[in-house]
Amino acid sequence: MNIFFRGVLLLAAAALVGESLEFIVNMILARQLGELGLGHYMSIFPTVILIIIIASLELPISISKFVAEKEEKQHYSMLKHATKLTLILTAAMIIIAIFVLPFIPVFNSYHPLVRWLMVLLIPLISLTSIARGFFMGKQQMGKLAFSNLFRKFAQLILLAGIYQLFSFDRETAILIALATFVGSELVVFVYLFTAYLLQFRKMKYQMNQNLSAGEVTKSLLAVTIPTTGLRLFHAFTNAVQPFLIKYSLTLTGLSDVAATEQFGLLAGVAITIGFFPAFIAHSLLVVLIPTVSEATAKKDVDTLKMLLIRIMKITAAYGFPAVIIFLLFSEKLTVMFFHSASAAIYLELLWPSFLFTFFLIPLQAYLIGLGLITTAFIQSVWSTIISFFLMYILGSQPSFGMHGVIIGMNAGSVLLMLLHYFSVCKAIGITFWLGARNNFQE
Template sequence: MSKQTFIQGAFILILAGLITRALGFVNKIVMARMLGPEGVGLYAMAVPILILVITLTRLGLPVAISKLVAEADIVGDQAKIKRILVVSLAITGVLSILFTICTFLGAKVLSSIFLTDQRAYYPLLAITPIIPIVAISSIIKGYFQGKQNMKPSAYSQVIEQIVRISLVALLANLLLPYGLEYAVAGAMFSVVLGEAASLLYLFTTFKYSKRKIFKVRKGFFQQLWKGRQTLGELLRIGLPTTGSGLIGSVSWTLEAIIVAQSLALAGVATAVATAQYGLLSGYALPLVMLPMFITYSLSVSLVPAVSEASAQKNFALIQRRIYQALRIALIVGAPSTVIMYVFAEPLTTLIYNSPESGRFLKILSPFFLLLYFQGPLQAVLQGLDKARTAMMNTLYGAVIKIVSIFILASQPQLGIYGAAMAININVCLVTLLHFFSIVKIVGFSIQLRDFVKVGVSMLVMALSGILSYAVLLQSSFGSTWGLLLSIALASFVYLIFLLLFRIVGRQDIERFPFVGRWIAPFFPKR
């Protein structure tokens, strides 16, 4: 089983994330055009409840497993690694059965009372079987990530998306004649089938990779009986991590509920409120969160890398890992922010045929540049065994967000735009709290010079995008080709300025998987 360096592992996950995001985005376009804002709104209402239940089921164990396996692997303690897996499987096995039953039985109450739209009942039922599947998958992923082998996680993401996108249109079309809620349920069930295919691959890879080292089934209950100390270690890391995820999930669930109730107070009808929330949560948010696959990849690689460096008391390496992660997040997040702000309405018109959702994209995109730093910063805190600090930061942000949604969205003059503003407040607050927590622990300081250089590159990119789009729109290219060519030109200008400012150099290109060493000689040194 191959082990990768932090940067190699991150790039493998980024490449897989790029593929899965592209496939997932096609999936969202298909859903948006097939189901419309109302159907997307129903989908968006059911998903937060599912995430909440999955968060409770996993109990933060993927992060805990990754950290503990990385530490045990340094000293070659295979018995402890096996014990970690045994205890984790026992916990998630019991919890997944319990929460699957509770979600199935409570779907009617959740949809009709809390979500104010009883049509969400069938999507909730359709997605419920995913709970035990995701629980087991997350344990296997945590094991491979602790071994700093990111390939199984990367391949499983691609498999999940391929299966999902192959079935979503088929199932939604098949059930659409029975009603919109059944079509949404069909789209939800395609997610279940995709995760099942991903688990099958992960399980096969896991069984093959560890067969010469240990067998999980052999002495399972004996290892479980001896696993009291391991349980304590898992919960010490997992519970605060669960707390962070739980706060985020509860916040997301409450967001759907509070937005619906606040818009009702503002005099907005239920069907209109559902459609408006669909524009915000189902159309605009997926676009601004598109670069998150990069920060997620960095986060997954950071936890074992920082844990390993922390166990060795190598604080210089920890600071280097933080700098590398934030630098990658900045370089990629900056052009994404420019594209989504400058081309907000043309993008949402092209992708969703919904120019009105472009207004939400324009409100969110400038602030979401900070969100791209949030995941890596939280991963650093978890790797430093400061998961509780990350949890408290998330809690403060969630409370402020929910209060802000209620205050702003209930104002008739703001309505759903008030909810978008509250989301921005949350993003800024939590990211800054994470950053200052890390500064306090390891004394990390940001390189302002890099931020200034990227800021100038963003400004030039924005100007070139605006000018080129205005010119191409008047030519024979048309709006679609004009938009695509303008984005390509603006991105090229951004890349040129990164090279001129030596933000990106030959040593960065060399780290790209597969093609890096072949194209690196064409780039200048940084």
């Protein structure tokens, strides 16, 4: 348990610095690109995240679960087979991307080189995922924390330096913003994969148990396929969401430019501020997956129950004060960091989405660790359908507009968090009020 909390504190401290740097990056983007340019950047970024998820194959989760659940003597053989599998799949994805990306219409409004940046991103993410999964499973959170800091520092330095030295039109400025993001991933790859190779070579000379390629592939894919499906669904809906929001707003009579500007304020200002405290939730997620996986493999019910109670208390301890601050100082925050008072009302209205997402993120990690990935996927589908339906119906009404979109976003977050919470409580034998109920359900 001490290792768990040390890992959370280390990741949270690094993430706090990283999120602060991310905040500065978004401030630079907002000032350099303007409201319209920021709207275009925020519209393409979910597609970038979708490519990252496909490229990662969710190996950080599947490898970390394997490392946490299996004996150490099996790790070397597993990693050797996982690396070969990743190289084959990465080569296939690069070939597919080269032929498919030119025909994806979402890139038509951007600089032609953006497509090639996405191709370059694939091997960086794929190979880094192996190292990230290994260090997660071994609970060497220091390397993950430092890699996150390196990424943010690299992106900030590159972005600020290039924008300071040169002047660009809007299309090229967006290209530069995406290029600095890819450059920061290159820095992470060099650091993490080098550290991974050093440990991998040491493991070669230890007492190891050979595993068959089929056995390792089956074990990894049993986690990778459903988890990738879940992440792809989230990424796909996040990629569709900007266009759904802007289309709904145009039905109220807004022009395309005005709808894009409003979305830029929502995603680039209000959501950036509101999800700032989520670095704690993501830190919990990274540490929870191997911890819950190990406890589940050992059928350590007491640890599972105690962990759930503690993460709910930790989330409440920072989540409630955060949303109170957003409600009381919304205009001061948006003006201070983004020189925009218009986004203050969005920040205020989105508080349920922020608060329930803080709880939702570690609960999703719990479901993955418990092996209930299919449950998480089904619940995500239902909550997204309801959320999108409300966003479209209410957002397209002139009397609601963006306020209707926000109601739909809030509804989706609240529903999904409650579904995940009830599922976790039922699986580990605990009541809604965190009291003991029954035995652990395998």
